[in-house]
Amino acid sequence: MHFKYVEWNDSLNNKSGKTPFETMFDLFQELLTISGGDVSQALRWLNDIDNEYKITDQFEDGFGLGDFIDEMKERGYIKFDQEQSLMIPTSKTNRSIRKKSLEEIFNQLKKGGRGQHKTVHTGRGLERQPETQSWKLGDDISQIDSVGTMMNMLRHSSLDQFNLRESDLEVYNTDHFTSASTVLLIDVSHSMILYGEDRITPAKKVAMALSELIMDNFEKDSLDIVAFGNEAWEIEVKDLPYLQVGPYHTNTLQALQMARYILQRKKFSNKQIFMITDGKPSAMLDQGRLYKNSMGLDRKIVNKVLDEAVKCRREEIDITTFMIARDPYLQNFVRELTDANKGRAYYSSLDELGGYIFEDYVRNRKKNVR
Numbered sequence: 001m002h003f004k005y006v007e008w009n010d011s012l013n014n015k016s017g018k019t020p021f022e023t024m025f026d027l028f029q030e031l032l033t034i035s036g037g038d039v040s041q042a043l044r045w046l047n048d049i050d051n052e053y054k055i056t057d058q059f060e061d062g063f064g065l066g067d068f069i070d071e072m073k074e075r076g077y078i079k080f081d082q083e084q085s086l087m088i089p090t091s092k093t094n095r096s097i098r099k100k101s102l103e104e105i106f107n108q109l110k111k112g113g114r115g116q117h118k119t120v121h122t123g124r125g126l127e128r129q130p131e132t133q134s135w136k137l138g139d140d141i142s143q144i145d146s147v148g149t150m151m152n153m154l155r156h157s158s159l160d161q162f163n164l165r166e167s168d169l170e171v172y173n174t175d176h177f178t179s180a181s182t183v184l185l186i187d188v189s190h191s192m193i194l195y196g197e198d199r200i201t202p203a204k205k206v207a208m209a210l211s212e213l214i215m216d217n218f219e220k221d222s223l224d225i226v227a228f229g230n231e232a233w234e235i236e237v238k239d240l241p242y243l244q245v246g247p248y249h250t251n252t253l254q255a256l257q258m259a260r261y262i263l264q265r266k267k268f269s270n271k272q273i274f275m276i277t278d279g280k281p282s283a284m285l286d287q288g289r290l291y292k293n294s295m296g297l298d299r300k301i302v303n304k305v306l307d308e309a310v311k312c313r314r315e316e317i318d319i320t321t322f323m324i325a326r327d328p329y330l331q332n333f334v335r336e337l338t339d340a341n342k343g344r345a346y347y348s349s350l351d352e353l354g355g356y357i358f359e360d361y362v363r364n365r366k367k368n369v370r
């Protein structure tokens with residue numbers, strides 16, 4: 001055995017184990033998401049943070065912001081767009097931000113103790129339940145309840161002779177993971193950045209993490225994403241990091257309608273709508289014109305939304321609402337919506353949002369196997 005001794009380098013005593021580039025890139029991705037994909041703005045903020053907290057002063061070999069930008073270009077994370085005459089993020093950056101969001105969500109789950117991370121496991125897609133039933137031809141013998149089977153046999157056996165019959169066999173019920181089609185609705189109305197609280201960035205991160213989870217682990221599942229403000233429109237996964245809030249009202253009705261139309265084209269056994277919102281429905285299209293009312297709950301709008309929820313229920317589409325506001329009258333609306341659809345609702349804080357959505361996504365992919 002041979003040892004090589006070298007001069008001690010304090011930079012090696014890095015608890016995070018990250019290189020200067022990785023440290024800066026983590027921060028850059030966060031700022032890029034907040035800026036809505038504006039590379040120049042993200043770099044300006046990064047420069048301001050560096051000036052205040054002297055981040056690059058801690059790096060060896062004089063690694064500075066200019067070196068970081070050059071390395072991002074070399075690695076293919078940003079490029080110059082001739083038509084727009086500015087730097088733009090590449091698809092490689094988009095994927096990196098989604099993976100970073102997924103890791104962040106799972107770290108939150110670990111800290112909060114929510115979930116068992118079943119979503120990242122691959123295999124036969126079966127989960128044993130405590131309930132049992134009599135065995136029948138075709139049941140998986142690996143799911144036999146040995147204790148229950150033994151007790152059945154003892155009821156008609158003696159100490160001298162054990163007599164195992166087919167009718168004695170007990171098997172555990174299992175949950176089978178089925179293919180699922182999900183439409184994720186994201187509220188981009190003005191209230192998502194109102195009162196000094198950034199609600200849109202956590203919502204985008206959860207959407208990015210969920211899309212990465214599905215693409216990596218559930219290839220047969222589908223995820224469509226719809227943003228909604230004064231109207232609703234579909235967006236692609238690659239556009240998620242750069243989704244921005246506008247001076248919009250909240251057209252929940254059109255969002256649900258679009259989600260239902262999307263799901264009508266799917267052939268999956270499980271169809272579901274996840275809606276992330278912080279406000280009440282305050283707008284809808286009425287004879288081609290935008291009818292809006294920001295004052296309280298307008299029953300003209302609310303009743304139309306409830307009608308759409310009933311239509312979803314009739315088509316066996318579950319609506320799960322993630323309300324990131326706790327105003328009592330808003331919670332009353334969510335209760336009405338949930339009752340109309342027979343769906344679910346969560347009143348979650350921003351840091352709990354990812355855990356709730358991931359748990360519900362996995363739960364909705366299961367069906368009981370008898």
